[in-house]
Amino acid sequence: MTAYQAYKPLTFHDATPRFADGSDTPRAYLERCLETIASREPVVKAFTAINETGARAVADASTARWKSGKxxxxxxxxxxxxxxxxxxxxxxxxxxCQAFKGNFPKRDNAAVWALRQAGAVILAKTVTAELGGSHPGPTTNPFDPARTPGGSSSGSAAAVGARMVPAAIGTQVGGSIIRPAAYCGNFALKPTQGGLNRGERQATSMSTHGPHAGCLEDMWQVAIEIANRAGGDRGHAGLVGPSTLPAATRPNRLIVLETEGWSIVDEATKAGFETVLKQLRDAGVTLIRRKDHPWVEALEQSIANGRAVCNGVTSWENRWYQRGIVDNDPAGVSERAKATLAKAEAMTPDDYRMALLARETAQHTHATLAPLADAAITLACPGPAPLWSGDVPGQPLAPRPTGDFVFNAPSSMLFAPVVTVPLMSVGGMPVGVQLMGQQHEDARITGLARWMTETLKPVVTPA
Structure with missing residues (x-):
């Protein structure tokens, strides 16, 4: 049995009844997390800072509130x-980013503020790929340190996968919540665009915040507690839904998306995914693929260049911000980030307009499919997390050291909500399956994901 097959995620929702009856406390729960961190962090390397003193004080205050029933x-x-x-x-x-070493604004992001208002213990900061891009930090995969944890939310995904915390906040522009969650065996929500208030992180039109967690209950609870306090982005209604995990709902029909990633999926991962689909058919769910309906084929074609669309939009929107960083501190930015900036600076306004047009066309096509099915299902990554030992001096830079976001680009460009479910294991490593809904159907797809986790058996496939 591999480490992942023996894995039991860390959860929080099932501890709160013990907080209420006094048989456990938030302080004791925190201490158990700190013990795990002491044991695993030297290899996983998920964190950039840990505020143990502050966390203990907040946990003690929480313990007093639970004791008083408030x-x-x-x-x-x-x-x-x-x-x-x-x-x-x-x-x-x-x-x-080295250029931001020592940066300490001493203020809270909107989501962080909301979490504190809900009584959460803000324990640590997690490693991100440089500036949220593709240049990796030191974090390793919690189930195989020779592999990437994904990115750019590397540390958030790995910290949850390593059972060091029950939940962590990540961000996504192309695939930075969903892919690392899939590689690290987590549940994760990438909300409808604008669903959770990004606070100061408003620079790009596709950036979102979302929780990683060891279970759906904790994933949803973190998201809805943020939304109920900080709302969504400016001009957006924000995430809406029940105050606790949505009820399990069996889908009647699901669209099976291949995306442009299907051609690079290994055979073992394809076989595992087909087993998941067979379980759905056996449970009475109708599956609709591109050959079955012209609307699905139209959607597949509209997202067939999703990676390029996401890269084009985001690169253009980041170019002035990142040019300022490089000009101010050329040595503080990686060569990989500089290469990305160079491509962005070669773009024209018409290149950006064409990417926006492709995005808008895909969104219209996706909306047209709403009556056809309850949601879409596809892989959350092309296979297990790839091996990564670092760039080789004198060799070209690896194009995607944190893995390929090809299966995540569609939901990003569609502004659609996605829930990733750790339903598969390939060669002893986690591989996620994702459900994608129409915009503002975050609660609905979470209910569908709950039904899947309660109904389907995890699929184990040898490499």
Whole structure:
């Protein structure tokens, strides 16, 4: 049995009844997390900062509230880690970039503020790929240190997968929540665009915040507690839904998306995914593929260049911001990031307009499919996390050291909500399956994901 097959995720929601009856406390729960961190962090390397003193004080206050029967929310006392792109008043925000070393704004991101208002224990900052891009930090995969944990939310995914915290906040522009969650065996929500208030992180039109967690209950609870306090982005209604995990709902029809990633999926991963689909058919779910309906084929064609669309939009929107960083501190930015900037600076306004047009066309096509099915299902990554030992001096830079976001680009460009479910194991490593809904159907697809986790058996496939 591999480490992942023996894995039992760390959860929080099932500890709160013990907080209420006094048989456990948030402080004791935090101490168990700190013990795991002491054991695993030297290899996993998920964190850039840990505020043990502050966390203990917050956990003690939470313990008193639970004892008096007055918790602030169901996540009161939950240790949460925050991706180091988001500002925290008590820990530096260095964005995985040498140019930001020592950066300490001493203010909270909107989502961090909301979590504190709900009583959560903001324990640590997690490693991000440089500036949220593709240049990796030191974090390793919690189930095989020779492999990447994914990116750019590397530390958030690995911290949850290593059972060091029950939940962590990640961010995504192309695939930075969903792919690392898939590689690290987590549940994760990439909300409808604008669903959770990004605070200061408003620079790009496809950036989103979302939780990684060891279970759906904790994933949803973290998201809805943020939304109920900080709302969504400016001009957006924000995430809406029930105050606790949505009820399990069996889908009647699901669209099976191949995306442009299907051709690079290994045979073992394809076989595992087909086994998942067979279980769905056996449970009475109708599956609709591109050959079955012209609308599905139209959607497949509209997202067939998803990686390029996401890269084009985001590169253009980041170019001035990143040019300023490079000009101010040329040595503080990686060669990989500089190469990305050079491609962005070769773009024209018409290149950006064409990417926006492709995105808008795909969104219209996706909306047209709403009556056809309850959601779409596809892989969350092309296979197990790839091996990564670092760039080789004198050799070209690896194009995607944190893995390929090809299966994540569609939901990003569609502004669609996605829930990733750890339903598969290939060669002893986790591989996620994702459900994608129409915009603002975050609660609905979470209910579908709950039904899947309660109904389908995890699929184990040898490499």
């Amino acid at each position: 918790p602030l929310s169901p996540i009161d006392g939950m240790p949460v880690a925050i991706k180091d792109l988001l500002e925290t008043r008590d820990m530096p925000t260095q964005m995985g």
